[in-house]
Amino acid sequence: MSAEPPIYLDYAATSAVRPDAVIDAVTDYLRGIGATPGRAGHRRAVEAGRMVFRCRRALAELFNLPGDPGRLTFQLNATHALNLALFGVLRPGDRVVRTAYDHNAVRRPVNALEARGVRQTVLSGAPDGSVDLDEAARALAGNRNPARLLVLPHASNVLGTALPVAELASLAHDVGALVLVDAAQSAGHLPVDVQAMGIDLLAFTGHKGLLGPQGTGGLWARERVELPPAFFGGTGGDSDSPDMPGLLPDRLEAGSQNGPGIAGLLAGVQWVMERGVLAIHARQAALKLRLWYALDMIAGVDVLSPGDPDGVGIVTIAAAGMDAAELATRLDREAGVLVRAGLHCAPEQHEILGTGRTGAVRFSVGWATTEEEVDRAAAAVARIAGAAEPAVRAAGS
Structure with a gap:
C-alpha cells in the first residue's frame, strides 16, 4: 500500500470527494428539518418543500429551462430518468435512433423496448468519438419511417468526447423526432442549455458533476411532451383520486422524496453556479x-x-x-x-x-x-x- 494520500481520479463514476457545503447541507437537513417534502403542513414539512422548490429552480436556471420549473421532476438517478423518458415516449411501431456511445442505461431499455415492437437504429461510432452527421440524417429520416426519438449522450463516459447535440437535434427536428439527451457525464462539467441545444427531454444525475449525493437526479420534459407515470402512489395531494395527478411534477414523483439528497444536490448546484x-x-x-x-x-x-x-x-x-x-x-x-x-x-x-x-x-x-x-x-x-x-x-x- 502507498504511504502517500490517495488520489481520487474516478469522478466520472461519482464525485466521492465533495465540497464541505454539500456534506453540511445533508447534515443540516437531517438535524434541522428531517421531514418529508409535501407530506404535512407543519413547519418542518413546509421548509422541506421550500428546499425542494429551491433546488428545482436552481436546476432550471443552470440548464436554462423555459417555462414552469415543475416540468423538471426528481428521480433516483439518470438511469431512472432515461427509463421514464424512453418507456414514456416510445410505442410499438415507433423507431428510435441512438448511438454506439450509449451507456447501458440507454442500450438496455431500448433493447427491452425492441422486444415490444419498437425498432432501433444505432449510429456507428469512431475511435475519436465523432458522429457522422450525414449518417445521422439518413437514419433519422428512414425509409418512409422517420424516427420518433433521437437519444444521445452529451458526453461519452469512455472517451470523454462531447457530441454535437445542437446539430443532431436540428436534424431530428427536421423529421419531427423528439430529442432525449443523457447529461449524466456533462451536467456541471459542460454548459447545458436546453433551448440553445434544441433538447426536448433532459436526463441527468446529481452525484457526478453536480456534486450531490447518490440517489439524486431528474428528468425535464418540454411543454407538450407528456409522459405517463412509471410509478404509482402517494404524492401528498389529490389523495382522494384513484389516479395519479395530471400535473407535473406530482404526476412523475410518486412516493417520499429524498429530502437529504436533494438538499445536498441543491448545495452542489449552488457551488457549481457560483464558480461558473x-x-x-x-x-x-x-x-x-x-x-x-x-x-x-x-x-x-x-x-x-x-x-x-x-x-x-x-x-x-x-x-x-x-x-x-x-x-x-x-x-x-x-x-x-x-x-x-x-x-x-x-x-x-x-x-x-x-x-x-x-x-x-x-x-x-x-x-x-x-x-x-x-x-x-x-x-x-x-x-x-x-x-x-x-x-x-x-x-x-
Missing part, C-alpha cells in the same frame, strides 16, 4: 490535457481518449501486455491512485476501440483534482508499466 460551468470546465480541461500528454509519452501505453479540451475530463488508456483490472488494482495498492477499469457499462464503445474483451482503464478528473495528483498518477502508470517517468508537458504544448 465555463470556469470549471476550463480548469478541468487543463488538468485533462496535462494527464493526457504525460500518459501519451509512456512506452506501451495506448491513450484511447482524444487530446480534446472540448470534452469532459476523462482520459482512458490501455497498457500493452497488462489486463485493465490488474493495472487499476496495482495503481490503487502501490500508488494510491483510484481509477476505474472495465467496460464502463458501455460495451459498444469498447468494441469500437478494440477493447471489448480486455476493457480499459479510465482516469477522470474533478473539482478537487490538482496538478500534483495528475503528475503522481502519470508517474505511477510509468513505474507499473516498466517505463521511465514521463516529463510533464504544459497543456497544449
Whole structure:
C-alpha cells in the first residue's frame, strides 16, 4: 500500500470527494428539518418543500429551462430518468435512433423496448468519438419511417468526447423526432442549455458533476411532451383520486422524496453556479490535457481518449501486455491512485476501440483534482508499466 494520500481520479463514476457545503447541507437537513417534502403542513414539512422548490429552480436556471420549473421532476438517478423518458415516449411501431456511445442505461431499455415492437437504429461510432452527421440524417429520416426519438449522450463516459447535440437535434427536428439527451457525464462539467441545444427531454444525475449525493437526479420534459407515470402512489395531494395527478411534477414523483439528497444536490448546484460551468470546465480541461500528454509519452501505453479540451475530463488508456483490472488494482495498492477499469457499462464503445474483451482503464478528473495528483498518477502508470517517468508537458504544448 502507498504511504502517500490517495488520489481520487474516478469522478466520472461519482464525485466521492465533495465540497464541505454539500456534506453540511445533508447534515443540516437531517438535524434541522428531517421531514418529508409535501407530506404535512407543519413547519418542518413546509421548509422541506421550500428546499425542494429551491433546488428545482436552481436546476432550471443552470440548464436554462423555459417555462414552469415543475416540468423538471426528481428521480433516483439518470438511469431512472432515461427509463421514464424512453418507456414514456416510445410505442410499438415507433423507431428510435441512438448511438454506439450509449451507456447501458440507454442500450438496455431500448433493447427491452425492441422486444415490444419498437425498432432501433444505432449510429456507428469512431475511435475519436465523432458522429457522422450525414449518417445521422439518413437514419433519422428512414425509409418512409422517420424516427420518433433521437437519444444521445452529451458526453461519452469512455472517451470523454462531447457530441454535437445542437446539430443532431436540428436534424431530428427536421423529421419531427423528439430529442432525449443523457447529461449524466456533462451536467456541471459542460454548459447545458436546453433551448440553445434544441433538447426536448433532459436526463441527468446529481452525484457526478453536480456534486450531490447518490440517489439524486431528474428528468425535464418540454411543454407538450407528456409522459405517463412509471410509478404509482402517494404524492401528498389529490389523495382522494384513484389516479395519479395530471400535473407535473406530482404526476412523475410518486412516493417520499429524498429530502437529504436533494438538499445536498441543491448545495452542489449552488457551488457549481457560483464558480461558473465555463470556469470549471476550463480548469478541468487543463488538468485533462496535462494527464493526457504525460500518459501519451509512456512506452506501451495506448491513450484511447482524444487530446480534446472540448470534452469532459476523462482520459482512458490501455497498457500493452497488462489486463485493465490488474493495472487499476496495482495503481490503487502501490500508488494510491483510484481509477476505474472495465467496460464502463458501455460495451459498444469498447468494441469500437478494440477493447471489448480486455476493457480499459479510465482516469477522470474533478473539482478537487490538482496538478500534483495528475503528475503522481502519470508517474505511477510509468513505474507499473516498466517505463521511465514521463516529463510533464504544459497543456497544449
